[in-house]
Amino acid sequence: MLIKLSRTFALAAALLSYQPAIAETALRIAMTASDIPTATGMPNNGFEGMRFMGYPIFEGLVLWDLTRTDxxxxLRPGLAEKWEQDPADNKTWIFHLRRGVKFHDGTDFNADAVIWNLDRYFNNSSPQFEPPSSAISRARVPIMGSYKKVDGDTVAITTTKPASYFPYMAVYLLFTSPTSFEKAGREWAKVATLPAAGTGPFxxxxxxxxxxxxxxxxxxxxDPSRMAKVDNVVLMxxxxxxxxxxxLRAGQVDWIEVPPPDGLASLKSAGFTITTGSYPHVWPWFYNIGATNSPFKDVRVRQALNYCIDREGLVSLLNGTAEPSVGWLKASDPDFGSPVNRYKFDAAKGKxxxxxxxxxxxxPLSFKALISNSGSGQMLPLPMNEFLQQNLKENCGVNVEVGVIEWQVLLTAARATPDHASLQGAMVLNISSxxxxxGVMARYFAAANFSPNGFNFEQWKDDDFEDALKTISEATDPKAISAAYRKAHERIVDNPPWLFIVHDLNPRAMSPKVKGFVSPQSWFVxxxxxNLQ
Structure with a gap:
């Protein structure tokens, strides 16, 4: 193997031998994370954290509709019944709150609770300011400006610039009972031990x-129409x-995220359910363009690697649980556009x-890549990156040194400046997106969101992309927005900030007792x- 790793299975062995006392209708889920996501109301561990320790417990003004696969x-109304742009100011959004909602601790959800939580994320001088949750929220909502209580059931949020997509950012702001903070002696480290109270179905x-x-x-x-069907969920x-x-085979869990590809056939033959489905996911390498001596300042190098890798071979390694990625969007997406570069395996062109x-x-080109050992949306990062490391060496003579760190540490590194010590000199980060x-496109690629202020780790800037994004943000004509979206995506492909590798097909394996599961086109469920039968 080219990647030399020391692997320990002590934690997994302990989990396999552990038998929690659970109710008959407890759904037991094995996550890919190495730890329980933080439980204060804004979970870490990326979108797997949001999937399991976020939305089921803590909700936003806006929520996802996760009931369809087609x-x-x-988006659907959540803790806000409706919202609209202020007709007098296209940077301001008015949210009309749902009345009668209570947190799990019996206290009222209202405008005061909204402002309290927004101060927790965006007001450094507030008593409830929580730096880890603030870092996550500011990166996901980098255009947050000001906010105010209009009345007990209404709040106004003003962004720093017009953003037609703001509701798609608001969906990531979750709300915790202020009383949870008070009961914990105003210490966030103790809030999760209470435990923290949200408004969700669990x-x-x-x-x-x-x-x-x-x-x-x-x-x-x-919402009585959305009551959970199981009594308990146990996350491991x-x-x-x-x-x-x-x-899963031993009956110690009912559901596993990301089963190993070589185990799928045997699971199916043993009667387990395998679910897959398209969803908005891309598994790339982020180029560190901004680092002082980065080879990726040259667009030809960034393009070259996109021609040097055998995506079809990687899909075969994954037993068909992914599809080749040649852009941020899937090639079949109507908004993919018509970029000049249609990446495929072409080692001669890459060289x-x-x-x-x-x-x-x-x-030869040589650089270091930081990857994780597991994590949200990371699929199977160890064998996948070993494949890429060997691929680049054999096909184009590129030398890649790989460093393996924990998923949450890698996420934190992605918010660092290009030459920060936490990057260990890495010119590439492997983080799924x-x-x-x-809204997500703006978060990852807008020049205003250079790290450490946002998710543009690469510090990539493209003037044509910026012009297209301005149209997307300010236009009201859907045709103009769609045309600009296509243009923006063409620039992401032709002036690539990433090495585009695969799109995940979201595999899960479940006991045949698990019924009613819907695999939406989303990172969330x-x-x-x-229910369990």
Missing amino acids: RLAT RITKVVPRQEANLARWDKYW PIPEANSRLAA ALLAEAGYTPAK PSSDA DLTLV
């Missing part, structure tokens, strides 16, 4: 770090894929571009739909 997940009853989190159905949920962090597989940029067999809407 289209990208759309409430937290127990958290044991690196072992399990227990969620119980909230029978006083504000099992980062190693084969350990998750063993836990020619590298030679133009000064990299030859006598002076959503590709669901223009609706646990209220699931």
Whole structure:
């Protein structure tokens, strides 16, 4: 193997031998995370954290509709019944709050609670300011400007610039009961031990770090039509894929995220359910363009690597649970556009571009990549990156040194400045990304969102992209917005900030007892739909 790793299975073994005392209708889920996501109301561990310790417990003004499989997940009213842009100011959004909603601790959700939580994320001088949650929220909503209470049931949020897509950012701001903070002596480190109270269809009853989190159905949920069907959900962090597989086979869990590809056939033959489905996901390498001596300042180098890799071979390695990626969006997406570069495996073209940029067999391109051992949307990062490392060496003479760090550490590194010590000199980060809407596009690629202020880790700037994004933000004609979206995506392909590798097909394996699961075109799932029979 080219990647030399020391692997320990002590945690997985402990989890496999652990038998929690659970109710008959407890749904037991094995996550890819190595620890329980933080339980204060804004979970870490990326979108897997939001999937399991976010939306089921803590909600936003806007929520995802996760009930369909035939289209990208759309938005639906959440803690706000409706919202609209202020007709007098297209930077201001008015949210009309749902009345009668209570947190799990019995206190009222209202405009005061909204402002309190927004201060928690965006007001450094507020008593409840929480730096880790603030870093996550500011990166996901980088255009937050000001906010105010209009009345007890209405709040106004003003962005720093017009943004037609702002509701797609508001969906990531979750709300925790202010009383949780007071009961914990105003210490966020203690809030999760209470546990913290949200408004969602489940409430937290127990958290044991690196072992399990227990969620119980909230029978006083504000939407009776969306009551959960199981009594409990037990979440277990099992980062190693084969350990998750063993836990499912042994009947210790009912559902595993990302089963190992070579185990799919045997799982199917044993009667387990395998679900896959298209969703807005891209698994890339982020180029560190901004670093002082980065080879990726040259667009020819960035393009070259996109021609040097055998995506079809990687898909075969994954047993068909992914599809080749040649852009941020899928090539079949109507908004993919018509870029000049249609990437495919073409080692000759890749080597020619590298030679133009000064990299030859006598002076090969060499750099370091940071990857994780597991994590949200990361699929199977160890064998996948080993494949890419070997691919680049054999096809184009590129030398890649790989460093393996924990998923949350990698996410934190992605918000660092290009030469920061936490990057360990890396010129590439392997971090999976959503590709669901223009709001996410703006978060990842707008020049205003250079790290450490936002998700533009690469510090990539393209003037034509900026012009297109301005149209997307300010236009009201859907045709103009769509045309600009296509133009913006063409620039992402032709002036690539990333090495585009694969799109995940979201595989999960489940016991045949699990019924009602819907695999939406989203990073998130609706646990209220699931039951056990």
